[in-house]
Amino acid sequence: MIEVEGLTKYYGNYHALKGVTFSVKKGEILGFLGPNGSGKTTTMRILTCFFPPTSGKAKVAGFDVFEEPLEVRRRIGYLPENVPLYKDMTVEDYLAFAAGIKGVDGRKIKDTVARVMDECALTGVSYKLIAELSKGYRQRVGLAQALVNDPEVLILDEPTIGLDPKQIIEIRKLIKGLAGQRTIILSTHILPEVSMTCQRVVIINEGRVVAIDTPQNLTSKVEGxxxxxxxxxxxxxxxxxxxxxxxxxxxxxxxxxxxxxxxxxxxxxxxxxxxxxxxxxxxxxxxxxxxxxxxxxxxxxxxxxxxxxxx
Amino acid sequence: MRIFYLIFKKEFKSYFASPVAYVVITMFLILAGYFFYNSLALFSTISFQATMNPMLAKQVGLLNITESVVRPLFGNISVILLLMVPLLTMRLFSEEKKSGTIELLLTYPVTDMQVLLGKFLSCMAVFVIMIALTAIYPVLLIAFGQPETGPIITGYIGLFLVGASFISLGIFASSLTENQIIAATVAFGLLLLFWMISFSASLAGQTMGDILSYISLTAHWEGFAKGVIDTEDIVYYLIFISLFLFLTLRILESKKWRG
Missing domain, CATH: 3.30.70.3190 (Alpha-Beta Plaits)
Structure with missing residues (x-):
């Protein structure tokens, strides 16, 4: 579903990615693990076609991120790191806007928005301005906008950061529930999150992949x-x-x-x-x-x- | 088309969701009204005196409401717009860059062109509302006097083109930075420069002088205020608008190759 090959990225002189290669199978949840500044967000931004890599190839759902970005974007749901949202819009208006722009059929927008609000437990705040929401609710709105076009691929950059423990459990449950039909890449630096939700882990450090395996195999491999x-x-x-x-x-x-x-x-x-x-x-x-x-x-x-x- | 419309609608609503549009439109109308009142009051005072004193009438020459009220009105409005338009355009891209929403917007299945046109036309819509509200002044003149309607119509066509030019330059400035104050300052500075650059035409040489007065926004605006529609002027504004929209598009695209 996702194939990444030899991805490199320079920001000016700074070498952020140094040849990242991995692939994700359909229906899999892949954990993307690494310390701050290791290149997690950069990889995700390349996969979501926010910017292209300096060199290397990335394909999502069979489409090249550089050649056919619109096709890729139609098939993904993306939750960026700090959950940037239009604060002057209400939850419902914003989700309807996201649904429309992501190509949900005009007559189905109302139902779709109602469905994702229900999935993400947002129904109670649908008429509130996003500016008035707490961090946890904003996170959920971010997740809801990612889900609104029923994407094949979900790319979530630190989805549980800043949530309280109860919300974290809920969001993890939600993410786990989404697997199977959808392919999910999830970045985090909370380690238990990976062992709890992910089938495979990519550990990345200083722009390089240092390990790819299941959490269990990694444990036994490193132990020796x-x-x-x-x-x-x-x-x-x-x-x-x-x-x-x-x-x-x-x-x-x-x-x-x-x-x-x-x-x-x-x-x-x-x-x-x-x-x-x-x-x-x-x-x-x-x-x-x-x-x-x-x-x-x-x-x-x-x-x-x-x-x-x-x- | 649908995506363009959604972006347009969202941007247009967001002007009115915050006090921005209300404040800018209000201040604009206060200033425009003040200038209109002044030129009208002056005109009526002189006219009144002229009826008493035929010698004075001869001295001031032709007393004409179109020349003395309508034309200055459009001139004044265009200068107020120079100050106000950067305040309308500054947030269009800067705010999205600052808050990071541009990352979500540009990872939705939209093209840069759809985003740009949606934003440009939403600002145009606010601008049209703004100048449409000034129509009360010509309506008052028509009700109480006999101004020529021709120059009023061409004046509004001219204002529309000038405003669109200001907005395209303002959007360009906004795409350069994530700081709204910088965006507004750059837009205002460049607009003022384009407005006044013909002043130095007489100092520069023959060829350079011609070029300077040609690229000046003022030189092409004067015809409209006089009631003259020259295709050269229309072409000038269309080129100006397309140039800055094109440059904005390049700026948006530059994230693809910039490190």
């Missing part, structure tokens, strides 16, 4: 080893020694200890060997107490930091 966190009541010196004698254990790290002799450890083992079965009997045989044993998962935050600070 099996890690477990263990909580044991026993003398820590001996505990570490004992754990290290288990076959397959590479490293034991003591994370901390509480006053009563209970210690937290991280045990790293080689991949493909489950050492959990062996930990319990060893500890018990020594007369210590095993209080906790669980796989230590790297969060997306850890992966992100690891990838982005690699160089």
């Amino acid at each position: 080893a099996n890690r477990f966190s263990v909580k044991i009541d026993g003398p820590s010196q001996h505990v570490i020694k004992e754990l290290e004698t288990i076959q397959g254990v590479e490293k034991v790290i003591k994370k901390g200890a509480s006053a009563n002799g209970i210690g937290d450890y991280i045990v790293e083992s080689i991949k493909g060997r489950d050492i959990r079965k062996e930990i319990a009997p060893r500890i018990v045989n020594k007369g210590w107490a095993l209080l906790e044993l669980k796989p230590h998962e790297m969060s997306l935050e850890d992966i992100f930091v690891k990838l982005v600070t690699k160089e």
Whole structure:
């Protein structure tokens, strides 16, 4: 549905994108992850035909963004970063304007606007001026205008920024509900958002793609080893020694200890060997107490930091 | 066509959704009314004195309401427009650039041309309302005197063309910047320059002088106020309008190749 190949963009001398390549399948939700200034918004602006790339190709729904921008624009819904809206218009008027301009049939505009207002929970504020709305409502109006032409592709630049936690959950639910029929690219720097809503993640840093994968694969790829966190009541010196004698254990790290002799450890083992079965009997045989044993998962935050600070 | 109409409608409404149009139209009418009153009062005083004193009548020469009231009226209105039009045009692109709405507008399936014409004609519509309201003055003159209708009609045709020229230059200035004050200043400065550039025609050489007086907005306006429609003048205004609309279109397009 979306194909991006070798995209570069210069702003004067500043090299914002340095050959970004990725593709998105129909019906997929792709998370676009990166620190501020990494080139997320620039990529999105190219995909929405706001400006063309310096070099490279991008196709949306089979149309080249440079050759046939009008065809591309007809098929997308775009929510820009700071949700720029005409503040002197009412919600309903604005959505009707957006619907008309995006080519919704004149007789269907009323129904379409009513439908998106319902989807985005805007019906209660339809007669209010956009200037009077709170940030959360403006965000929803922005999403509603993106949806108003029932687009094949949705491009959302940080859709949940500035919302309260309840609204965030609602918007995420809404976005998830839109998947399937629509292809969605969603940029964010809130990491849990990606693992919650996206099927695939593109991590971009300093204008380069540093990783493309599913959130699960990324986790296991970056980890490189099996890690477990263990909580044991026993003398820590001996505990570490004992754990290290288990076959397959590479490293034991003591994370901390509480006053009563209970210690937290991280045990790293080689991949493909489950050492959990062996930990319990060893500890018990020594007369210590095993209080906790669980796989230590790297969060997306850890992966992100690891990838982005690699160089 | 439909998209153009939607943009036109939105822009036109937005003039009246904020106080901009009301304030500009009101101030314009106050000034125009003031100048009209002055020239009319002067004319009636002199006429009254002339009826008492035939010698004076001979001295002031031909007392003619068209020459003494109608013509100055159009001259004054055109100068007030010079001040007021930049205030109408300054927001057209600058505001969208500043608030970022241009990003949404230009990622909708619209062409730059549709956006430009929608904005240009919405401003023209406000302008037409503005000068249509001044029609009360000629109507009063016709009710109480016998002005020639010809120069009144050509005067309005001239005002229409001059106004359209001002607006096209104003839109161009607005497309250059995201700051409305800069847009208004640039528009006003350039308009004033185009208005007065013929003043230096006599100082420049023969050829240069001809060129300067030809490109001046004033030189082409005087005919209309006198009741003369010259195709050369019409062509001049049409070229002026198209040139600045074309330049605006280039500015909008420049985001495609500018880094």
